[in-house]
Amino acid sequence: xxxxxxxxxxxxxxxxxxxxxxxxxxxxxxxxxxxxxxxxxxxxxxxxxxxxxxxxxxxxxxxxxxxxxxxxxxxxxxxxxxxxxxxxxxxxxxxxxxxxxxxxxxxxxxxxxxxxxxxxxxxxxxxxxxxxxxxxxxxxxxxxxxxxxxxxxxxxxxxxxxxxxxxxxxxxxxxxxxxxxxxxxxxxxxxxxxxxxxxxxxxxxxxxxxxxxxxxxxxxxxxxxxxxxxxxxxxxxxxxxxxxxxxxxxxxxxxxxxxxxxxxxxxxxxxxxxxxxxxxxxxxxxxxxxxxxxxxxxxxxxxxxxxxxxxxxxxxxxxxxxxxxxxxxxxxxxxxxxxxxxxxxxxxxxxxxxxxxxxxxxxxxxxxxxxxxxxxxxxxxxxx
Amino acid sequence: xxxxxxxxxxxxxxxxxxxxxxxxxxxxxxxxxxxxxxxxxxxxxxxxxxxxxxxxxxxxxxxxxxxxxxxxxxxxxxxxxxxxxxxxxxxxxxxxxxxxxxxxxxxxxxxxxxxxxxxxxxxxxxxxxxxxxxxxxxxxxxxxxxxxxxxxxxxxxxxxxxxxxxxxxxxxxxxxxxxxxxxxxxxxxxxxxxxxxxxxxxxxxxxxxxxxxxxxxxxxxxxxxxxxxxxxxxxxxxxxxxxxxxxxxxxxxxxxxxxxxxxxxxxxxxxxxxxxxxxxxxxx
Numbered sequence: 001x002x003x004x005x006x007x008x009x010x011x012x013x014x015x016x017x018x019x020x021x022x023x024x025x026x027x028x029x030x031x032x033x034x035x036x037x038x039x040x041x042x043x044x045x046x047x048x049x050x051x052x053x054x055x056x057x058x059x060x061x062x063x064x065x066x067x068x069x070x071x072x073x074x075x076x077x078x079x080x081x082x083x084x085x086x087x088x089x090x091x092x093x094x095x096x097x098x099x100x101x102x103x104x105x106x107x108x109x110x111x112x113x114x115x116x117x118x119x120x121x122x123x124x125x126x127x128x129x130x131x132x133x134x135x136x137x138x139x140x141x142x143x144x145x146x147x148x149x150x151x152x153x154x155x156x157x158x159x160x161x162x163x164x165x166x167x168x169x170x171x172x173x174x175x176x177x178x179x180x181x182x183x184x185x186x187x188x189x190x191x192x193x194x195x196x197x198x199x200x201x202x203x204x205x206x207x208x209x210x211x212x213x214x215x216x217x218x219x220x221x222x223x224x225x226x227x228x229x230x231x232x233x234x235x236x237x238x239x240x241x242x243x244x245x246x247x248x249x250x251x252x253x254x255x256x257x258x259x260x261x262x263x264x265x266x267x268x269x270x271x272x273x274x275x276x277x278x279x280x281x282x283x284x285x286x287x288x289x290x291x292x293x294x295x296x297x298x299x300x301x302x303x304x305x306x307x308x309x310x311x312x313x314x315x316x317x318x319x320x321x322x323x324x325x326x327x328x329x330x331x332x333x334x335x336x337x338x339x340x341x342x343x344x345x346x347x348x349x350x351x352x353x354x355x356x357x358x359x360x361x362x363x364x365x366x367x368x369x370x371x372x373x374x375x376x377x378x379x380x381x382x383x384x
Numbered sequence: 385x386x387x388x389x390x391x392x393x394x395x396x397x398x399x400x401x402x403x404x405x406x407x408x409x410x411x412x413x414x415x416x417x418x419x420x421x422x423x424x425x426x427x428x429x430x431x432x433x434x435x436x437x438x439x440x441x442x443x444x445x446x447x448x449x450x451x452x453x454x455x456x457x458x459x460x461x462x463x464x465x466x467x468x469x470x471x472x473x474x475x476x477x478x479x480x481x482x483x484x485x486x487x488x489x490x491x492x493x494x495x496x497x498x499x500x501x502x503x504x505x506x507x508x509x510x511x512x513x514x515x516x517x518x519x520x521x522x523x524x525x526x527x528x529x530x531x532x533x534x535x536x537x538x539x540x541x542x543x544x545x546x547x548x549x550x551x552x553x554x555x556x557x558x559x560x561x562x563x564x565x566x567x568x569x570x571x572x573x574x575x576x577x578x579x580x581x582x583x584x585x586x587x588x589x590x591x592x593x594x595x596x597x598x599x600x601x602x603x604x605x606x607x608x609x610x611x612x613x614x615x616x617x618x619x620x621x622x623x624x625x626x627x628x629x630x631x632x633x634x635x636x637x638x639x640x641x642x643x644x645x646x647x648x649x650x651x652x653x654x655x656x657x658x659x660x661x662x663x664x665x666x667x668x
Binding site for chain 1: 390404455456457460470471474477480484490491492493495496498499500522523526
């Protein structure tokens with residue numbers, strides 16, 4: 001295994017993503033993470049346990065032991081890990097980590113720091129409910145809290161999505177006109193701990209290495225003069241130049257995320273996917289709420305109700321123009337979510353012209369599964 | 385060692401700022417200069433915004449003059465008074481968030497080892513007592529437990545100076561400061577001993593009133609970290625602004641603190657470090 005690993009051939013991203021013959025494996029979401037990192041030519045991975053993420057980083061540790069990753073260790077806590085991956089990324093290597101739920105919030109201060117420093121870190125987040133009361137069960141409330149950190153945010157529905165999104169996230173993150181962290185979210189347990197058929201590329205090929213000299217901000221290695229302060233300019237002074245520096249830098253970070261659209265379109269086939277988008281009623285969802293919606297739509301069709309589906313893959317950048325156009329002339333837009341706050345419905349309402357037709361329901365949280373019947377009831381109610 | 389990294393691209397000599405040209409022509413890069421040469425070369429810290437009489441500014445100037453290989457050193461700083469003067473330091477330096485300097489330095493050092501396996505890249509984490517002794521203590525100690533190969537330097541002004549003079553874990557017992565209105569209730573953290581016990585192969589405390597001693601300690605710490613593991617230096621940085629003494633009295637106060645025993649010069653050297661020190665100090 002390890003001999004084979006170190007003999008991986010570097011191929012172009014297009015080859016790995018689209019041309020190489022894929023093999024089907026019946027694996028969990030956590031194993032899909034391992035399979036993507038195996039082919040991602042990752043230099044360093046740093047881990048810290050939290051349910052439901054732990055298994056994925058155990059498996060990344062296993063492939064480090066086999067020689068697929070150059071450095072790996074267990075950090076002291078989530079803030080320590082997110083700080084260390086920042087240090088590694090500033091040092092010019094490709095890094096990966098994963099966390100979720102409370103762990104993500106413990107490390108929160110680093111996420112806007114990653115984006116502000118234009119670090120192309122890829123981090124997987126496996127969502128879980130937040131205190132209080134304590135729960136380890138799936139719940140996507142953390143996505144709503146992380147939406148405005150400046151990171152690019154993708155939301156996987158399945159283990160297949162997770163495999164593809166993580167692998168492609170490195171290439172999207174490292175594009176010189178983007179060069180931002182990419183957060184790949186998946187719903188804990190529903191995706192991490194369940195098995196499905198996943199099509200994966202051969203394990204003897206991998207992505208080209210990260211080239212830190214293509215970064216739009218100089219790498220922190222003392223090889224690239226002139227001297228750099230990360231992040232430059234240092235804007236703590238209270239004067240107009242400082243305000244302007246900070247403001248323009250923040251706008252540039254957001255603009256860089258917008259520039260990621262073309263790369264997301266190229267590698268992920270669009271920021272969203274649609275099915276029967278001509279129907280009068282549309283369901284818009286992300287993550288496993290999409291799967292539950294599919295189940296509801298099959299039942300609705302059996303009752304003669306026509307319903308379209310919009311699966312949001314990218315939440316940052318947000319597909320606002322696409323959503324606005326899709327919602328035009330519709331009777332209702334149903335947004336089922338696995339959280340109490342309804343952040344996705346809020347996002348969609350902010351871009352749809354007549355937002356009174358956006359239905360922020362059904363919502364389940366605290367780890368409950370979402371019965372398709374709840375979505376079906378909503379469809380019936382809006383079809384009248 | 386790549387000593388030519390600061391060379392100006394041909395044709396750009398005239399348009400580069402004077403400070404930059406001075407750095408290329410008269411900077412210390414690759415020249416093995418030290419504290420005794422201060423005043424004869426373009427220094428790595430200039431025109432900083434710290435207060436008059438700041439012990440931290442003096443200490444930082446001395447540290448930068450003592451680095452054995454500034455052309456291959458990256459500094460990881462953190463929030464505090466020291467961060468205000470990093471923009472004026474002519475070495476790549478990172479400011480991330482408050483207290484996480486040792487975690488950032490861990491990732492950076494390991495990354496540089498992957499990218500430059502045949503080069504010596506020094507990483508030095510620098511922060512105040514609040515960052516190293518309080519908010520970041522967990523991350524600091526874990527970098528030591530893990531045996532990370534970089535140096536940690538604490539600017540110890542015995543308070544949170546940048547936020548207006550609050551008590552820190554490194555303040556002396558009884559000190560009346562903001563947030564300790566009736567005096568600090570517990571003793572100064574024994575950081576040199578904590579560092580020694582947590583795995584630092586070299587742990588020292590010093591004051592800027594002893595520049596040669598400070599230089600020797602910085603050189604030892606940085607060189608030992610390359611080969612053996614984590615090293616720690618704590619430098620007393622008197623703060624005239626928050627401890628309310630005249631800026632001109634900083635060094636006098638430093639000497640008084642030493643004399644009374646309130647601030648002790650210490651040096652803990654592991655046996656392996658002792659052996660290595662003999663080798664590199666003999667060679668010199």
